[in-house]
Amino acid sequence: ASAGNHAQGLAYHATRLGIPSTIVMPKNTPTVKVMQTEGHGANVILFGETFDAAYAYSRELEAEHGFTFVHPFDDPRIIAGQGTVALEMLTDVPELDTLVIPIGGGGLISGCATVAKSEGRAIEVIGVQAELYPSMYNRVHHTEMPCGGDTLAEGIAVKEPGGITSKMVEALVDDIVLVSERRLEESVSLLLQIEKTVVEGAGAAGLAALLGEPQRFKGRTVGIVLCGGNIDPRLLAYVLLRDLARSGRMARLRIRLQDRPGALYKVAQIFEQLSVNILELSHQRIFTNLPAKGLSLDVECETRDREHLDRLMTALRRADYEVSQVELA
The missing domain is CATH 3.30.70.260 (ACT domain)
Incomplete structure (x- = not known):
C-alpha cells in the first residue's frame, strides 16, 4: 500500500529482480503516480479514498493470496533505507544544523533523525505535517485534532502513523509543525519558479514550514527534503495560477x-x-x-x-x- 512514492521504488526493484508486485493506492491518487508505478511493471489496484483504506485492503490481499507485504514506513529496513537521505545530505553539507522533514507515516523522518542524532551530532530535527492530517502531531502531543480533507500533500496524508515510527519520532524529533494548504501551494510554486524544480505538495512541506515561521529558522543552516515530484500537470497549473492571483x-x-x-x-x-x-x-x-x-x-x-x-x-x-x-x- 502506498500513496505513490514508496510504490514506485518498490515496483522498480521488484521488476528488476523479476518479482511480480501489486500496489494498492487510494482512488484519489494523482494519475501521474499511478502511471509511473504501472510503468515500472506493477499491478496497481485503486481502493478507498484514503491511504488508510488502501492499506487495510492491501493487508486483506496479503492474507488471501499469501503475498509478502512491504510496509511503506513502519519497518526497520524501510526506515534505514530512507535514512540514507540524511547521510547523503550531511556528506554534501556537513555544517547543517537543522533538518526539516515531511511526516506521513513517519518512516523518512525516523531514519533521518537516527542519522542526525548519531555520532554526537547536535542537529535539530523538525517534522512537518499538513494541517488537514496532523496524525503524528496528535500521537506525540496527545491531542485529537481531526484528520481528513483534500490536501495538496496527499503523499503524507496518513491518518494512523506507524507504531515503530511513532516511538522513534517521540524519542528523536525535536518538534512537529503544521502547515496550511496555502503555504503548500506557495512552496510548490516557489520551487518551480526559483529553483526550477517540480515538487509535489508533500515534497514542498519542508519549505512551507520555513515560510510559515521564518524567524524560527533565521540564521540556521537548514536542510529540507524534497521527497517527491509526482504532481499532475493540470494540478500544477492550477497551483501556479492561484499563486499568480495571490501575488x-x-x-x-x-x-x-x-x-x-x-x-x-x-x-x-x-x-x-x-x-x-x-x-x-x-x-x-x-x-x-x-x-x-x-x-x-x-x-x-x-x-x-x-x-x-x-x-x-x-x-x-x-x-x-x-x-x-x-x-x-
Missing part, C-alpha cells in the same frame, strides 16, 4: 456597469491606459441582484504586481465604477 499578478475584478452601448468600451479604455492585459470577460445580466438595466462584469486580467493592480482599481473607482476583487481562499 497580484492575476486578478478577477467584478465591475458594475450600466447595460448600454459603449459601456464595455469605456471600462476597457482604463485597462488599456494602465497597460493591463485582459484575459477573459464574463457578463451577468440574469442571475444578479442588480436592477434590470444593470449588469455585472467579471474581468480576468494580468498585472505586473500588487501595486499595479491597486492602481487599476483606484483608477476604476475614480471613474465612478463600483469594483471589487474576487478573492481566493
Whole structure:
C-alpha cells in the first residue's frame, strides 16, 4: 500500500529482480503516480479514498493470496533505507544544523533523525505535517485534532502513523509543525519558479514550514527534503495560477456597469491606459441582484504586481465604477 512514492521504488526493484508486485493506492491518487508505478511493471489496484483504506485492503490481499507485504514506513529496513537521505545530505553539507522533514507515516523522518542524532551530532530535527492530517502531531502531543480533507500533500496524508515510527519520532524529533494548504501551494510554486524544480505538495512541506515561521529558522543552516515530484500537470497549473492571483499578478475584478452601448468600451479604455492585459470577460445580466438595466462584469486580467493592480482599481473607482476583487481562499 502506498500513496505513490514508496510504490514506485518498490515496483522498480521488484521488476528488476523479476518479482511480480501489486500496489494498492487510494482512488484519489494523482494519475501521474499511478502511471509511473504501472510503468515500472506493477499491478496497481485503486481502493478507498484514503491511504488508510488502501492499506487495510492491501493487508486483506496479503492474507488471501499469501503475498509478502512491504510496509511503506513502519519497518526497520524501510526506515534505514530512507535514512540514507540524511547521510547523503550531511556528506554534501556537513555544517547543517537543522533538518526539516515531511511526516506521513513517519518512516523518512525516523531514519533521518537516527542519522542526525548519531555520532554526537547536535542537529535539530523538525517534522512537518499538513494541517488537514496532523496524525503524528496528535500521537506525540496527545491531542485529537481531526484528520481528513483534500490536501495538496496527499503523499503524507496518513491518518494512523506507524507504531515503530511513532516511538522513534517521540524519542528523536525535536518538534512537529503544521502547515496550511496555502503555504503548500506557495512552496510548490516557489520551487518551480526559483529553483526550477517540480515538487509535489508533500515534497514542498519542508519549505512551507520555513515560510510559515521564518524567524524560527533565521540564521540556521537548514536542510529540507524534497521527497517527491509526482504532481499532475493540470494540478500544477492550477497551483501556479492561484499563486499568480495571490501575488497580484492575476486578478478577477467584478465591475458594475450600466447595460448600454459603449459601456464595455469605456471600462476597457482604463485597462488599456494602465497597460493591463485582459484575459477573459464574463457578463451577468440574469442571475444578479442588480436592477434590470444593470449588469455585472467579471474581468480576468494580468498585472505586473500588487501595486499595479491597486492602481487599476483606484483608477476604476475614480471613474465612478463600483469594483471589487474576487478573492481566493
